[in-house]
Amino acid sequence: MEKPIINWFWAGVLLALINLIVFITEHRPIGASTAFPYLGNLIFPVINNEYLPEIEKAGRWELWFLTGGFLGAVITSMLTRTFRFTFTPVYWEKRLRLGRKERILFAFLGGFLLIFGARMAGGCTSGHMFSGGMQLAVSSLLFGIFAFAGGLLTAHFIYRRRYTE
Secondary structure, three states, rough: OOOOOOHHHHHHHHHHHHHHHHHHEEEEEOOOOOHHHHHHHHOHHOOOOOOHHHHHHHHHHHHHHHHHHHHHHHHHHHHHHOOOOOOHHHHHHHHOOOOOOHHHHHHHHHHHHHHHHHHOOOHHHHHHHHHHHOOOHHHHHHHHHHHHHHHHHHHHHHHHHHHHH
16 A cells, blocks of 8 residues: 555644635635636626626635646645546446546546536535535535545445455
8 A cells, every 4th residue: 555645633633724715814614616607707708797796806815726726736746656647437437447538428427427526515615615615514524424425325325346356
């Protein structure tokens, strides 16, 4: 088993500090879903979105937040020599016999269900998991419980062969 890059406890402490810094400096919780309609309006400005003035400040901030997260992940994976680009994990190809199309379909459907559930609970996935959970918001705690339970069930059904063969 590989040793984690950072201990789970210190990762949690760092995440809490980042959340606190964002609350103090930006007067807002950590979130990401507003970046997507904001980016859509940047790409397709002819739509003349009436929703844009309402989300512009948050969307701009979240777009930078997501960009920083992506770049941070790429840099960290390169520094730790764990970077690889693949559409289909090796396990999915060899054991589950699922190719690229099936993997993309499963990823899209899983992501859609996750974001649908988060929006039904009144937020976005990262907002619920990071900010809402730290604030002990009931909707966020419920979302976290069901997202975690769904992840456990999915992992059990997909990866159970790994342990029985």
